[in-house]
Amino acid sequence: MKAVRFLLGLLLLISMGVDAQELRLQENFRNCDGGYMGCNQSLLTQAQQEQAQKSTLHRNFINCDGGYMGCDQALLTAAQREQIQKSGLHRNFVNCDGGYMGCNPSLLTEAQREQVQKSGLHRNFVNCDGGYMGCNPSLLTEAQREQVQKSGLHRNFVNCDGGYMGCNPSLLTQAQQERVQKSALHRNFVNCDAGYTGCNASLLSSEQRETVELSAARRNENNCKHGYVGCVPGSVSASSSLASTRPAAVTQRMRTAIVVPNPTYGQQSADSYPTAPPVAALRERSAENASTTNSVTVPVTVGCAENGSCYGDISAATGRAKTTHVNGYTRTDGTYVRGHYRSK
Numbered sequence: 001m002k003a004v005r006f007l008l009g010l011l012l013l014i015s016m017g018v019d020a021q022e023l024r025l026q027e028n029f030r031n032c033d034g035g036y037m038g039c040n041q042s043l044l045t046q047a048q049q050e051q052a053q054k055s056t057l058h059r060n061f062i063n064c065d066g067g068y069m070g071c072d073q074a075l076l077t078a079a080q081r082e083q084i085q086k087s088g089l090h091r092n093f094v095n096c097d098g099g100y101m102g103c104n105p106s107l108l109t110e111a112q113r114e115q116v117q118k119s120g121l122h123r124n125f126v127n128c129d130g131g132y133m134g135c136n137p138s139l140l141t142e143a144q145r146e147q148v149q150k151s152g153l154h155r156n157f158v159n160c161d162g163g164y165m166g167c168n169p170s171l172l173t174q175a176q177q178e179r180v181q182k183s184a185l186h187r188n189f190v191n192c193d194a195g196y197t198g199c200n201a202s203l204l205s206s207e208q209r210e211t212v213e214l215s216a217a218r219r220n221e222n223n224c225k226h227g228y229v230g231c232v233p234g235s236v237s238a239s240s241s242l243a244s245t246r247p248a249a250v251t252q253r254m255r256t257a258i259v260v261p262n263p264t265y266g267q268q269s270a271d272s273y274p275t276a277p278p279v280a281a282l283r284e285r286s287a288e289n290a291s292t293t294n295s296v297t298v299p300v301t302v303g304c305a306e307n308g309s310c311y312g313d314i315s316a317a318t319g320r321a322k323t324t325h326v327n328g329y330t331r332t333d334g335t336y337v338r339g340h341y342r343s344k
Contacts (some may be wrong), residue, residue: 025043026297028040028044029044029048029052031054032044032048032052033048033055034055035055035056035059039052044159056075057075060072060075060076061076061080061084064076064084065083065084065087066079066087067087067088067091086327089107090112091109092104092108093108093116096108096112096116097112097115097116097119098119099119099120099123108219120194121139124136124139124140125140125144125148128140128144128148129144129147129148129151130151131151131152134162153171156168156171156172157172157176157180160172160176160180161176161179161180161183162183163183163184163187185203188200188203188204189204189208189212192204192208192212193208193211193212193215194215195215195216195219195308213223214221214310218308218310219308220232222303222304222305222306222307222308225304226306226339228306257305277338305325305326305338305340305341306339306340307330307338307339307340309322309340309341310322311323311325311341313341315343317343318343320343321343321344322340322341322342322343323341323343323344324341324343324344325339325340325341326339326340326341326342327339
């Protein structure tokens with residue numbers, strides 16, 4: 001019995017060795033057939049050598065036909081050379097027609113030269129019309145010059161209207177100058193109202209000046225409340241008083257625009273919402289509290305966040321009232337985002 005077991009184990013080991021050798025030979029053939037590293041030609045059978053040679057010749061033809069590296073012209077047949085020549089001429093035409101590198105005009109046919117010339121003139125017109133580099137005005141037709149001039153005047157108006165570089169005011173029409181002036185005044189008001197640089201207070205109207213003063217007072221009040229930089233303690237009481245006496249038009253616009261969601265009654269105006277007091281009442285209450293103290297601490301009932309936004313303000317993005325407070329936080333890039341109110 002022991003002898004039988006020994007013989008069976010020996011046969012198993014021999015079988016495993018044969019299987020491992022067969023796997024190594026198959027792997028070697030795959031490397032040779034695919035042109036990979038790890039190919040040992042001496043381990044191939046005659047049939048495998050013939051197959052590997054065919055695969056090598058086919059890869060060489062693909063490289064030559066596509067203009068890739070690894071092309072050996074000596075291994076090509078006469079038919080393959082003809083095909084490669086056609087492919088090379090086609091690639092040259094594509095490069096010339098697209099204005100790419102690798103173009104040899106001397107290899108083009110007469111029809112191809114005409115097509116390449118048309119494509120070049122079209123690219124030149126596109127560059128001129130878009131104000132891009134590579135524009136040669138002398139190659140434009142009369143109609144193209146008129147179109148390019150119109151496009152240039154339009155770009156100039158867009159730059160002037162948006163306050164961008166590349167604006168030449170002398171090229172504007174009277175209507176465009178009026179539009180650009182209005183846009184500049186609006187940008188100036190936005191900068192002043194938000195406390196940004198680029199504010200010229202002398203260009204503000206009386207109504208805009210009142211709104212800007214209210215916004216500045218509100219920001220100062222909020223900075224003092226939270227202890228932020230930009231607090232002027234002596235003007236806290238005055239800012240609270242100003243918040244309660246803002247222009248009636250601004251108050252009415254805020255009250256009529258505020259819409260607060262109610263899960264039971266649907267959409268209601270701020271005046272009819274039973275649980276949230278109107279913004280005006282909050283700030284009037286703040287003004288009363290501020291008038292009785294000289295402290296820089298502002299009551300929480302002001303309802304304003306760190307960045308100056310207040311409870312009930314209308315979101316420009318959603319058109320809904322801002323009723324959700326978000327605490328200030330620091331982004332992963334180190335940028336600090338001030339606390340603010342947002343809509344749901």
